[in-house]
Amino acid sequence: xxxxxxxxxxxxxxxxxxxxxxxxxxxxxxxxxxxxxxxxxxxxxxxxxxxxxxxxxxxxxxxxxxxxxxxxxxxxxxxxxxxxxxxxxxxxxxxxxxxxxxxxxxxxxxxxxxxxxxxxxxxxxxxxxxxxxxxxxxxxxxxxxxxxxxxxxxxxxxxxxxxxxxxxxxxxxxxxxxxxxxxxxxxxxxxxxxxxxxxxxxxxxxxxxxxxxxxxxxxxxxxxxxxxxxxxxxxxxxxxxxxxxxxxxxxxxxxxxxxxxxxxxxxxxxxxxxxxxxxxxxxxxxxxxxxxxxxxxxxxxxxxxxxxxxxxxxxxxxxxxxxxxxxxxxxxxxxxxxxxxxxxxxxxxxxxxxxxxxxxxxxxxxxxxxxxxxxxxxxxxxxxxxxxxxxxxxxxxxxxx
Numbered sequence: 001x002x003x004x005x006x007x008x009x010x011x012x013x014x015x016x017x018x019x020x021x022x023x024x025x026x027x028x029x030x031x032x033x034x035x036x037x038x039x040x041x042x043x044x045x046x047x048x049x050x051x052x053x054x055x056x057x058x059x060x061x062x063x064x065x066x067x068x069x070x071x072x073x074x075x076x077x078x079x080x081x082x083x084x085x086x087x088x089x090x091x092x093x094x095x096x097x098x099x100x101x102x103x104x105x106x107x108x109x110x111x112x113x114x115x116x117x118x119x120x121x122x123x124x125x126x127x128x129x130x131x132x133x134x135x136x137x138x139x140x141x142x143x144x145x146x147x148x149x150x151x152x153x154x155x156x157x158x159x160x161x162x163x164x165x166x167x168x169x170x171x172x173x174x175x176x177x178x179x180x181x182x183x184x185x186x187x188x189x190x191x192x193x194x195x196x197x198x199x200x201x202x203x204x205x206x207x208x209x210x211x212x213x214x215x216x217x218x219x220x221x222x223x224x225x226x227x228x229x230x231x232x233x234x235x236x237x238x239x240x241x242x243x244x245x246x247x248x249x250x251x252x253x254x255x256x257x258x259x260x261x262x263x264x265x266x267x268x269x270x271x272x273x274x275x276x277x278x279x280x281x282x283x284x285x286x287x288x289x290x291x292x293x294x295x296x297x298x299x300x301x302x303x304x305x306x307x308x309x310x311x312x313x314x315x316x317x318x319x320x321x322x323x324x325x326x327x328x329x330x331x332x333x334x335x336x337x338x339x340x341x342x343x344x345x346x347x348x349x350x351x352x353x354x355x356x357x358x359x360x361x362x363x364x365x366x367x368x369x370x371x372x373x374x375x376x377x378x379x380x381x382x383x384x385x386x387x388x389x390x391x392x393x394x395x396x397x398x399x400x401x
Contacts, residue, residue, distance in 0.1 A: 028382070323342070
């Protein structure tokens with residue numbers, strides 16, 4: 001059997017897998033390679049020591065890895081001029097000379113059946129004269145995230161800034177995605193939004209996939225009443241959600257359950273949150289394995305008010321057996337039922353009530369845990385998602401024949 005030759009361009013190095021996008025992409029690539037039907041060349045930024053330290057993990061994702069020199073982090077004041085660009089600020093950051101040169105060199109020197117660009121931001125790395133099938137793997141409707149920030153921002157200047165970026169992203173997203181043979185969306189909802197908002201007929205949805213072997217199930221824990229959240233704490237949507245939960249919801253939970261503990265698991269939590277030293281609240285920062293910091297929890301909370309795509313953290317929690325409480329936005333795009341697989345709670349009182357309900361009711365915890373794990377096993381394993389992704393790659397290639 002002739003394997004399909006795939007070039008996969010990611011604007012971020014995928015390890016450590018400490019953010020939802022990295023996890024999702026890693027799961028897809030691992031599933032594609034395990035299928036034996038694809039020959040994958042992965043391109044992304046990587047320092048030599050990163051490639052050396054993570055080579056074993058990279059070998060699980062691809063046949064060959066090609067890295068380019070990553071750009072160092074820039075303080076916000078240095079990024080301020082980027083606000084004047086016609087491109088959204090996060091797209092400007094990905095368009096580096098090293099990235100452009102590396103991608104163009106590889107794609108000019110070799111023939112691939114299909115080239116995948118991971119995240120719509122990576123479209124800025126696409127060579128102008130790239131022939132053949134192309135696919136964009138969108139993890140969100142990016143413009144929607146900016147628009148939600150504009151609605152929830154605390155001040156008029158911030159609302160204006162987010163609205164300005166939203167307009168730029170809406171234009172960039174529409175123009176960039178129109179140029180791909182196929183677009184992969186992470187939910188039917190996102191695919192429908194691309195069709196309705198951008199007139200896109202090439203979007204195809206895949207399920208959100210989780211590594212069921214890694215995130216094995218166990219019954220919800222008893223003991224100290226513990227609530228947990230996982231997510232990169234340098235992503236604005238997570239920061240907004242946790243700030244909201246800490247300021248408005250957590251005091252109500254502690255009033256009813258005085259010994260309740262809240263553990264926020266994720267890299268780079270802002271000092272403005274950590275230094276509050278709120279009763280019962282702890283921040284782990286980066287951890288090697290989220291399982292070690294979540295297994296003892298009775299409730300897994302997703303208090304997001306902004307965001308897009310699907311939250312892979314929800315399915316990871318469900319796979320582990322952790323009962324989930326989420327806002328509508330936090331669970332958006334996932335085919336799960338309120339009261340069967342999780343508890344939906346929008347607003348301060350509803351979130352506090354649902355959190356306390358799980359802390360108090362062991363039978364409910366076990367009921368939700370079992371139903372959610374069964375659903376994830378049947379429909380949302382990473383191999384199921386990779387199989388759907390692989391079909392879209394083949395469809396893109398055949399569309400040009």
